[in-house]
Amino acid sequence: MQSFIIEGGHPLQGTIKPQGAKNEALQIICATLLTDEPVIVNNIPNILDINNLIILLQDIGVEVSKLEKSKYSFCAKNLNIDYLSSKEFVQKCSQLRGSVLMIGPLLTRFGKAVVAKPGGDKIGRRRLDTHFLGFKKLGSTFCHNDSNDTFEIHTPGNKRLKGTYMVLDEASVTGTANIIMAAVLAEGKTTIYNAACEPYIQQLCKMLNSMGAKISGIASNLLTIEGVEKLHGTEHTVLPDMIEVGSFIGMAAMVGKGIKIEGVSRENLGVIVDSFRLLGVRIEETDDDLFIPEQHYYLVESFIDGTIMTISDAPWPGLTPDLISVLLVVATQARGSVLFHQKMFESRLFFVDKLIDMGAQIILCDPHRAVVVGHDHQKRLRAQRMTSPDIRAGIALLIAALSAEGTSTIANIAQIDRGYEDIESRLNALGARITRINQ
Numbered sequence: 069m070q071s072f073i074i075e076g077g078h079p080l081q082g083t084i085k086p087q088g089a090k091n092e093a094l095q096i097i098c099a100t101l102l103t104d105e106p107v108i109v110n111n112i113p114n115i116l117d118i119n120n121l122i123i124l125l126q127d128i129g130v131e132v133s134k135l136e137k138s139k140y141s142f143c144a145k146n147l148n149i150d151y152l153s154s155k156e157f158v159q160k161c162s163q164l165r166g167s168v169l170m171i172g173p174l175l176t177r178f179g180k181a182v183v184a185k186p187g188g189d190k191i192g193r194r195r196l197d198t199h200f201l202g203f204k205k206l207g208s209t210f211c212h213n214d215s216n217d218t219f220e221i222h223t224p225g226n227k228r229l230k231g232t233y234m235v236l237d238e239a240s241v242t243g244t245a246n247i248i249m250a251a252v253l254a255e256g257k258t259t260i261y262n263a264a265c266e267p268y269i270q271q272l273c274k275m276l277n278s279m280g281a282k283i284s285g286i287a288s289n290l291l292t293i294e295g296v297e298k299l300h301g302t303e304h305t306v307l308p309d310m311i312e313v314g315s316f317i318g319m320a321a322m323v324g325k326g327i328k329i330e331g332v333s334r335e336n337l338g339v340i341v342d343s344f345r346l347l348g349v350r351i352e353e354t355d356d357d358l359f360i361p362e363q364h365y366y367l368v369e370s371f372i373d374g375t376i377m378t379i380s381d382a383p384w385p386g387l388t389p390d391l392i393s394v395l396l397v398v399a400t401q402a403r404g405s406v407l408f409h410q411k412m413f414e415s416r417l418f419f420v421d422k423l424i425d426m427g428a429q430i431i432l433c434d435p436h437r438a439v440v441v442g443h444d445h446q447k448r449l450r451a452q453r454m455t456s457p458d459i460r461a462g463i464a465l466l467i468a469a470l471s472a473e474g475t476s477t478i479a480n481i482a483q484i485d486r487g488y489e490d491i492e493s494r495l496n497a498l499g500a501r502i503t504r505i506n507q
Contacts, residue, residue: 069482071481071507072469074466078499099249102144102279109139109142171199171221176249206230208221231251236260243264248283257293258295270287273291307336323470325499329358347379349398392410393416393460400428400429407438417435448473449468451473452477463491
């Protein structure tokens with residue numbers, strides 16, 4: 069197991085560029101299974117989850133070529149569908165949550181897919197019902213394989229799925245993506261209401277349209293898909309990762325002496341920038357860049373009626389739940405108090421125990437809510453030995469350690485590597501002192 073040793077208290081200064089978006093890349097790479105022609109994808113991040121997904125595609129026969137840094141070609145012409153039922157495939161899927169996005173493309177193109185319980189962050193229950201209810205609406209059938217504890221999904225008579233009208237039980241991003249990919253090759257028209265409309269879903273729809281799909285209503289929660297018989301190749305560029313942009317804003321607020329975040333795709337950030345401004349963080353916007361000047365203090369805003377500021381996650385265009393952890397850490401040094409309400413995952417706030425051990429003033433009200441009373445930079449956090457429970461808590465703990473007094477250790481940093489490319493080298497270039505060690 070690898071760990072980070074972080075010497076806190078060193079200010080960060082300079083320019084940093086966000087990687088390609090992890091969540092978009094997972095969808096886009098799986099969408100290459102929908103055609104037997106080459107698909108070129110630019111700006112793919114070199115992170116653990118993406119690399120494992122690429123290996124998984126290669127295992128089933130996808131020809132993958134690395135054309136240059138962050139640029140790959142995928143050709144799913146000759147696939148070994150029988151491999152889907154192997155123990156090796158099932159085991160790999162169980163270690164990678166992104167593998168669930170392969171189901172829609174495989175089901176609609178080949179009439180069969182295998183579902184293993186996917187892995188990923190340990191942040192509470194993350195049900196897959198939205199995916200499977202959508203596939204069932206399109207006409208697929210399920211059967212349980214007792215020998216390897218998987219579900220096999222089939223199209224009716226191994227023929228094409230049938231387009232239909234559906235209302236999703238929740239605006240699930242991966243559920244919407246999976247159903248879209250299944251519907252593009254279905255027979256007839258599919259209407260998806262209460263669809264997620266995140267920028268990454270918009271990107272997926274635009275890429276599929278460039279491959280010959282017929283999707284309308286993009287950027288809304290009502291999508292209409294006219295099924296086509298075949299898709300062709302294309303070239304696509306992944307957006308900058310909005311979660312990494314938010315993480316860098318948090319670092320700049322806590323320990324920055326002036327940090328420029330370059331090429332952020334501002335029109336796709338939604339309320340992220342304004343959410344940090346609610347904590348009093350000053351952010352300057354120029355062209356497609358953000359500049360966060362040194363923050364000697366930041367004053368939490370209050371509502372018009374004077375009540376305590378509440379920050380909560382919500383489906384797009386609301387605040388992504390992936391940034392609640394980062395905002396919470398930033399609030400520990402704010403001037404004022406904030407209530408954080410994490411609605412979607414019941415275990416995501418449990419990492420605050422580690423911040424409390426570092427000296428943060430936090431009251432964990434229940435699994436979904438925490439009150440933070442800021443130190444106003446009058447009292448620094450203390451260094452601690454910690455373990456990263458998931459990707460986003462891991463980066464939040466790293467930000468806390470960068471601002472802390474003394475030297476901290478964060479174990480299980482494979483969780484951070486799943487979502488952040490070469491993070492220690494990029495931050496060390498700004499003035500951080502982070503060392504990776506084997507334990």
